[in-house]
Amino acid sequence: MSNISRRQFLKGAGVATLAVAAAGVLAGCSGNAGPDVPDVPGVTTRPVTVIFMKDEGNGVTNVVGETAKIDVLKTENSVKVADIDKKLLPEDYHLENENAVVEVRKDDSKGEYIIVFVTDVTVTPTKKTIDVKLLELPNNYIKAKAEVAVDATGVSAADIQLPDGYKLSTDYGTAEELLKVRPFDTVFIVTKL
Incomplete structure (x- = not known):
């Protein structure tokens, strides 16, 4: 100071x-x-x-x-x-x-x-989960889920959540064909790994 x-x-x-x-x-x-x-x-x-x-x-x-x-x-x-x-x-x-x-x-x-x-804040869902049928030849049906867009009219192989130990079969179509959108009631063929 x-x-x-x-x-x-x-x-x-x-x-x-x-x-x-x-x-x-x-x-x-x-x-x-x-x-x-x-x-x-x-x-x-x-x-x-x-x-x-x-x-x-x-x-x-x-x-x-x-x-x-x-x-x-x-x-x-x-x-x-x-x-x-x-x-x-x-x-x-x-x-x-x-x-x-x-x-x-x-x-x-x-x-x-x-x-x-x-x-x-209302969140509008953009995806929904649907049931799909998988067929393991000759006649074993397996249930699975697929996640698709809410407004989707079909499902492709890329949407499917495959069960453990299975893969999609390409014996009845190419990988490109499996990725095309198909009607929801489509049965996809699978084989064991």
Whole structure:
């Protein structure tokens, strides 16, 4: 402290005070967090907890995943759901309504928080499993499975999950012919390895 004069100390303190005041003025002039408003936690913004909820129907809602923290301007009393970073969402969920604006609530135990509704990410299957018949000559039928595209109209040898110890027979067609799509009720001929 001996290297700093009183004048230098007061000058530094004045600059710091002006910076904080300017940040507050900028926050008061802007209605939303944009590039014009600096994000200075504790000065221009405050932490708000995000609670993710899922509507189960019949008036039942459940908390989903972990809560998250976001910074909200001190002058704001609501948050645009679309502005929430998608990385904060619980895994396998997406926003129920990106156009929603949610109110910042306050609770003695939770502090300031918002509730954001999410829904399950519906994964559309691209494949389905079907039963196929395999024939080991002269008359031994073996059941097997094949995985085909959901909209497939037939099956090829490449789709079949052969049982251990068997291979497709090329005695009744070439390998290229076996790869052609055939109707689902086609019987493929197999031989033991």
